[in-house]
Amino acid sequence: MKATTLRTYQTVHTWTGLLAGFALFVAFYAGALTVFHDDIATWQNPPWRSAVDADVPVDTLIECLLATHPAAKDDFGIVLPADSSHAAYAYWQDKDDTRFATASQLSAPRADAAENELADFVYALHDSLGLPVVGLYLMGIVSVLYGLALVSGILIHLPQLVKDLFAMRVGRNLKRLWQDAHNAIGVISLPFHVIFSVTGALFCLFAITLAALNTIAFDGKLFDAFAKATQTTPAVTASGTPASMLSTGQLMARARATALANGVTTFRPDYLHFVHYGDRNAVAEVRGLSQHTLGTYGTVALSARDGSVLATHVGDAYTLNGISYAALFGLHFGSFGGRTVQWLYFVLGLAGAFLFYSGNLLWIESRRKRRHLDQPRRTQVMARATIGVCIGSCLAISGAFAATWVAVRLHMDAGLPQRVACYGLFLAACAYACVRPIARATVELLVATAVLTLAVAVIDLIGNAVNFAQAWTPLGGRVLGVDLTGIALGIVFACLARASARRARHGGAHSVWSLRAGRGRGPAGNQ
Numbered sequence: 286m287k288a289t290t291l292r293t294y295q296t297v298h299t300w301t302g303l304l305a306g307f308a309l310f311v312a313f314y315a316g317a318l319t320v321f322h323d324d325i326a327t328w329q330n331p332p333w334r335s336a337v338d339a340d341v342p343v344d345t346l347i348e349c350l351l352a353t354h355p356a357a358k359d360d361f362g363i364v365l366p367a368d369s370s371h372a373a374y375a376y377w378q379d380k381d382d383t384r385f386a387t388a389s390q391l392s393a394p395r396a397d398a399a400e401n402e403l404a405d406f407v408y409a410l411h412d413s414l415g416l417p418v419v420g421l422y423l424m425g426i427v428s429v430l431y432g433l434a435l436v437s438g439i440l441i442h443l444p445q446l447v448k449d450l451f452a453m454r455v456g457r458n459l460k461r462l463w464q465d466a467h468n469a470i471g472v473i474s475l476p477f478h479v480i481f482s483v484t485g486a487l488f489c490l491f492a493i494t495l496a497a498l499n500t501i502a503f504d505g506k507l508f509d510a511f512a513k514a515t516q517t518t519p520a521v522t523a524s525g526t527p528a529s530m531l532s533t534g535q536l537m538a539r540a541r542a543t544a545l546a547n548g549v550t551t552f553r554p555d556y557l558h559f560v561h562y563g564d565r566n567a568v569a570e571v572r573g574l575s576q577h578t579l580g581t582y583g584t585v586a587l588s589a590r591d592g593s594v595l596a597t598h599v600g601d602a603y604t605l606n607g608i609s610y611a612a613l614f615g616l617h618f619g620s621f622g623g624r625t626v627q628w629l630y631f632v633l634g635l636a637g638a639f640l641f642y643s644g645n646l647l648w649i650e651s652r653r654k655r656r657h658l659d660q661p662r663r664t665q666v667m668a669r670a671t672i673g674v675c676i677g678s679c680l681a682i683s684g685a686f687a688a689t690w691v692a693v694r695l696h697m698d699a700g701l702p703q704r705v706a707c708y709g710l711f712l713a714a715c716a717y718a719c720v721r722p723i724a725r726a727t728v729e730l731l732v733a734t735a736v737l738t739l740a741v742a743v744i745d746l747i748g749n750a751v752n753f754a755q756a757w758t759p760l761g762g763r764v765l766g767v768d769l770t771g772i773a774l775g776i777v778f779a780c781l782a783r784a785s786a787r788r789a790r791h792g793g794a795h796s797v798w799s800l801r802a803g804r805g806r807g808p809a810g811n812q
Contacts, residue, residue, distance in 0.1 A: 291441060298437035303648060303667075306428035306641040308414060312424065312485075313641070314678060315411035317634025320619055320627050320769070323367040325404040326744075328767040329689055329699070330370040332760040333752045338372035338387040343533045343557070347386050350375045351562065353391040359523075363533070363557040364398070368760050373396070401700045403689040406707070407682065413489075415707075425489030432482040438471055467643040470636050477633050484617040514606050517584045517593045518558060518570045526565040528590045533557060539592045540571035540585035547600035549575040549583065565590060576623050577597065580608045581615035638675075639672045645671040649797060668797040669718045672727045679713025679778065680734040684710040686771070687741045724789035724800045731782035735775050742771030 300807035309732045318325065330336040339347075351358050357377035366373050372387040376398065386394035398405070406415070413420030471478070487494075499507035551574075558570040567589035577585055583599025598607045615621040619630030649664050649671070688706035692699040718726045721740055746768040753761055789800045 287422070294437040295438050298434055298441055299648060301430040301437065302641070302644045305427045305434065306519070306644055307670070308424065308427045309431055310638050310675050311414055311678045312411050312427075313634050315632050315682060317638070318682070319404075319408045319411045320630045320634065321770075322408060324763040324767050325407065326600055327368050327370060327448050327760050327763040329693060329714045330511045331749065331752070331764045332368070332370050332758055333749075334693070335370045336372050338389050339366065339370055341372060341388040346373055346375060347533070347559075347562070349388050349391055350377070350386075354379070358559075358562040360560055361562070361812060362559070362560075365555050365557065365798035367555070368763075370760065397700075401698050403685060403699065403703060404795045406685060406700075406703050410682070410707075415704075421489050421672050422493065425486055425493070428482050428485035428489060431478075432486065435471075435478055435482060439475060456768065464647060467640060467647060470640055470643075472689055474636055474640075477630075478637065481637070484613050487613060488617070509618065515610065517586065517596065517598045517607070518560060519568055521560060521566045521568055523561040524565045527563055528565040528567070530563065530567060530570075530589045531592050535592060536569045536587055537571055539587060539594075540573065543585045543594055543597060544575065544583060546572060546601045547597060547602045549578060549600040549627050549733070551576045552583070559589060559643040562589065568595060573599070574620070577621065579612040579615045579621050581620045582611050583607075596788040642671065642675050645675075663798055665723065669726070670715075670722050672716030672730060673715035676727070676734060677711045680730060680737065681707045681711035683734060683738040683741065687737060690741055690745060701809050722798050722800070724785070728782050728786045728789060731778055731785060735778035735782055738771055738778060739775030739810065742775060744769045746772075 286575060297745060330339070343365065346363065350361065354377065356481035357375075357379075359373055361377040364376065374387045375385060375391075376385045378384075379394070382396065384396065385398045389585070409415050413424055495507065495511065501503060503510070524765050536557070540554065541552045542663055553575075554571050554573045556572040558572070560568040562569075568586055570584055570586045571584055571590040572584045578600070580603050581597070583603065584596075585594065585599060586596040587594055598604065603611070619626045622629075645667060649667050684706040685703045688702035689699045692702045714730055717730065721729065746765070749761075749768075753765060785798070788798055
């Protein structure tokens with residue numbers, strides 16, 4: 286390519302990366318943790334300290350729901366717990382609002398399905414930065430910018446791709462080392478980043494895209510056509526004749542047998558959907574998770590009265606629409622390959638966060654003055670924003686874990702403490718980065734993140750030591766895994782703090798990361 290063309294791509298890559306980088310750092314760091322969603326949920330409520338209503342059978346929950354809210358029988362769902370430490374909960378439409386409740390909450394249902402769950406809060410940070418509706422659309426735009434940064438980045442490095450891919454030039458030139466690490470991680474994980482950007486844009490901007498196409502190209506008929514193409518529950522009319530229903534255990538067993546007969550190796554039900562419950566024509570739809578297939582989630586629709594199969598959307602019986610839709614979820618969340626793929630996605634998530642952090646550092650280093658202690662305002666602002674947002678996000682998520690740990694042991698609802706701790710620490714970190722010298726703020730925020738992350742993991746590990754020894758189960762292994770991962774992350778943050786402190790003391794003086802940076806003339810400069 287011509288030099289001018291490469292410079293154009295360089296400009297596109299730089300500014301799309303900077304505009305989207307902060308939001309993507311949060312999405313990737315929280316997304317790496319979200320891969321272990323069920324493990325974090327078990328950590329919050331381990332098997333030796335079950336959540337309220339965890340021992341209530343699903344059939345009892347349905348009986349209580351219909352006794353308290355009879356109108357729900359026409360259409361309601363039951364979300365099954367991921368493990369024995371959690372409670373199943375029902376959801377239904379109450380007038381124009383959706384309501385959620387476990388068995389003891391039916392008299393006062395909640396408006397948020399995940400108001401107390403740490404795992405769902407972390408997922409919300411990944412999905413929409415924790416901002417309802419607006420955050421989802423914002424992340425859709427960010428995903429589009431992310432795609433532009435990927436395309437422009439690969440075009441920039443294509444000429445030297447093979448020669449420089451594994452060239453990690455360690456030495457005094459830290460900028461070149463960061464550049465090599467940034468390029469290598471970006472290129473090696475490129476297929477995964479393409480998946481994340483495309484699926485992220487589709488998930489977040491789907492409603493807007495559908496509405497636009499409905500108006501522009503389909504004369505207002507797209508919504509109905511889309512609903513018919515993706516509908517998995519057969520449309521039925523109530524007969525008006527009451528009938529007894531099969532138990533949920535019988536329905537799930539028949540759905541599992543049907544799924545296994547259609548080519549999947551596993552089928553773990555996680556959600557039940559009932560239409561016209563108690564009627565002769567009632568339908569029960571069972572959704573389940575299958576491993577080692579891109580069609581991770583499949584459904585089997587049954588007659589709730591006699592268990593006869595009405596529709597199958599799993600394994601070999603998937604339609605093209607169904608397998609495409611399910612594959613998007615499987616590819617984005619890494620839910621198709623068991624623990625091996627989960628750990629791969631976890632590492633890729635952390636590597637992606639590093640990618641955006643290192644991109645900001647490269648921008649700062651490329652624009653600083655080489656022979657002046659006083660640096661341009663733009664580099665100082667970007668440096669403060671980078672440490673405030675990026676390190677502050679890590680500190681904030683560790684704070685949410687700490688708040689949840691305290692709230693559970695005080696028998697409080699964890700939802701409000703999670704949010705106060707997370708958003709409070711994030712804003713405090715950003716403010717701290719604005720008022721402290723940049724080098725000191727970097728080290729101090731990293732130390733705070735390391736200490737908090739290690740403290741939560743170590744204290745929980747010590748507190749659960751007796752339970753691990755006396756009541757070891759696979760669920761206990763999940764709790765231990767979360768604690769050990771927290772310890773590992775804490776050690777990584779401590780190492781980063783040590784490296785940042787060493788660079789602040791002994792690195793180049795003409796850098797915003799140096800303790801000598803910004804010391805100008807006058808009394809303030811001589812302190």
